[in-house]
Amino acid sequence: MSSAWEESSAARVVPPARPRKLAKVPFVELADGRVQGVVSSGSDAARVYVSSVAAKSFAFACSTNNNRPCGGARYGFCNHIGAMIAEAVLQYGPERVARYLRVETGGEPTGFDIAHAMTGSDPRPASDKPAAAVFSRFLRHLAYLELAPSTAPLPEMQWFPPTRAAA
Template structure:
């Protein structure tokens, strides 16, 4: 499988603007790159996806714990979107370091460079990731304030 090209700006660690409509939640947490991806066809469905640090094992399922139909032994488009948005949010150096991507770090310059070192499908419940996402959504209901919310630092 070939992955669509996504190369960061000339600065490898530069964070870029994220597409929060497609991927409203992405984080580096608990030895995973994990996130939530909006469904393109059903407004009530999201996909919960993760890559595990060290192995790059991955999984993707719906918010109802149904496996992603595009998950066929390699990362689906939802996993690719999570990786792309993580690189935009944190920079490729931080993502590759956090995931402990093998090989020469100077040779990891794009999404493809990470995904080509892929792991295997690791079916695990994604409820923890989805719960964390729902917990962050509660901040949208807070009254407007100029006080910082440290927990919202991922929401650039």
């Protein structure tokens, strides 16, 4: 016997592990083998940084939305990456983030434990810069927030083509 949400076209939303304040890190996700997100600048309200840390290798990247490199991420994690990891822990829970990144922390990890375990392994800057794709997904999420509440289907969310009725 299936529940009503399993038969609907709407996906069930998993609530965050703990409530987040979206002003500092408005977007964070576990995707493409990385924890990645958008982090607000502390000094310029018009600037955001796109930060990421790869699973297993802990290769990291941080740059502005205009693809200028972050000055603090030259030799290790910058404050933007630290804030992004902390918010990922709030959004997804520490166990899930540690498991996704393949971090060995021993016991129940905190955001600090996860970041400390990664920096202890001497992470290197990433060769691929995922900033454009991450920032594009962030902008797409913002566009969905501007839509009026509706139960009507969204064309870009329909993954399967409509079936034709038999003639």
